[in-house]
Amino acid sequence: MKRNLFIPVIAMLLFISIGGCQKEQDNATDTILTSAQSNISERITSNLVAIKGVDLGVAGNFAILSKTGITSVYKSTITGDIGTSPITGAAMVVSCGEVTGNVFSVDAAGPACKTTSATMLTAAIGDMQTAYTNAAGRINPDFLNLGAGTIGGKTLTPGLYKWTSSVKIPTDIAIAGGPNDIWIFQVAGTLNVSSGVRVTLSGGAQAKNIIWQVSDAVTFGTTSHFEGVILGKTGIHLKTGASINGRLLAQTAATLQMSTVTEPQ
16 A cells, blocks of 8 residues: 555656756756847847948038038039038039029028028038037947058948048949948048049949048049048049039038039939
8 A cells, every 4th residue: 555655656756856857947948048139139239339320410401511612613513402601602603503402501692593591501510510520430440441541443331431541542442232231431531532433332222321421631533423421521522524422511612623413312
């Protein structure tokens, strides 16, 4: 009789022991999965921060925005709004027939087709400077001093690029990525694009998602073509026949010589 009772007790103890081991194993598995999910979440969050774009604010409504003037050697072709502030509208030496869009001035001076909107222009200039500071302040670049500042022939994938020197583009380059990808280029010196050189997009990359933050002058050589939004600390200069699909946002002057500026869509 005692023997018959002993066997069920042993079986029960074995069941409890196995169940306890299984519970410990399940807890360990849950811990591993939670840790893995946390790591994945951290990587995703990090990537989202890395590819966050630059908010242009009201400045994003302009094809050309300048603090000290916009001049054109006739005939340039500008698609999009243009404006200057705080300098008087007289510093916009542009013919109305060159602009498909609005011409904004802080006062009654300027081209005959102008619209006076000092308050809006003040906001746009403030947003332009904020965007410049934002782009310049990005840290932990994906690419540092690529090509020692000479990037002709290269294909540029999405990310943050930083140069502690000037940048030269002596031969064609490609900017390759998807329609939602972001590029931010930080240039500590000048940006010079040689005559006849073309910057092209591939894979669905969009000019509106490409930011060139440049601390010194920007110069596009004759008949060159460029893509992206220029946030220039000083002047932006397009030589004869040069073109850009993007924006010229200059903290000094923007000059065109029979050039083409097309606001990105």
